[in-house]
Amino acid sequence: MPLEYASVVRCRASLSTFFSWCVRENLIVHNPVTGVQVPKSSKERTEMHPFTEAELERHFELWAERDPVLADVLLILGWTGLRWAEARALTVADFVEVPTPGLLVRRSDPEGVGRKATKGRNSRRVPLANRVLPLVRELAHGKAPHDLLLTTARGGKLHRSTVLRALAWPMTGGGRRLHDLRHTAACLWLSRGVDPGTVQAWCGHESIATTNRYLHFLGTGADRAGLDRLNRGAGYAGGTRDAVTPE
Incomplete structure (x- = not known):
């Protein structure tokens, strides 16, 4: 191979x-x-194919019909940008609420490899928005600090193939990969106005160039301003002539 x-x-x-x-x-x-x-x-x-926020909610409802706990896990991934191996390695002790709610990403657990350092070997803190904070609290409830945080309904370890099968992913995934949930989070943050440097830190990108890929995908302010001009009425010229009154 x-x-x-x-x-x-x-x-x-x-x-x-x-x-x-x-x-x-x-x-x-x-x-x-x-x-x-x-x-x-x-x-x-392989190009990124993130969910929009509305799409993520619609697919969350589809996943919840099949397995509510796994649906919560995937929604959390869509709001935190965790890599799959990072999500599998999180423990309850990695969930903090002081000074602000967040997840401490300190290790990775790729399937078939075993625990190791995160990509780039740097730990980071990822915030938990109000949309997913109650879900994380529920997943942590009743567990010891060293227990895995994100698990199946029975407390089992997450396995990609099992999760995809349980959620009937070919029908409910909208043509995406699980990794597109990470792309979803980055795009969601940027579209809500979080500055690229902060998104870089939350994602754990070693280079801002990687973060800029998401800006390119979303389009810049100049792109949006240009499209706004294109969509104005016929004969619109723009510029200073708008303020000139014909004699």
Whole structure:
């Protein structure tokens, strides 16, 4: 199975470090990785397909008909931007309400891999809006601090395939991936006026360029102003001529 481009780049970096050590120790003459470039992937990037806030609510109702607890979990993901592996690793102790309600994202639990540090190895705090705060409180109720926060109705660990099957995702997911819930949160925050730097911190993006992808998707203020002009009445010229009265 071919590796993703980013994974190949990381492997190349690790090999280069190892062979550099071999050169310093006089085990080999030169680093065989030096000068070897990783070819760019020709695979088309999977585009984001976030829910609008209204769409998220409609799909939440569909999910709740099948499994109310899992529906709550997915709505929380759509408002917090957690990665799936981060959501699986949250414990009750990671839910805080002082000084403001939020989730402390400190670890990741990819399926089949085991717990590890978050992507980028940095912890972060994600706010809990009023829409999902009561849901998180309910999921934490009666659990010990070390217990998992986001679980199935029976307290079991989240597994992607089980969740998708329980919610009949091909029919209720609207053509999205679970990861699009993360995109949904970022777009929701930006559309509500949260500044990009804050969104970068909440998402855990290492670069603001990643956050700017969402701004590009949503369109800028200039895009909206331009569209507003296009949608005005026929013959509208704009500019200073609007204020000129014909003689």
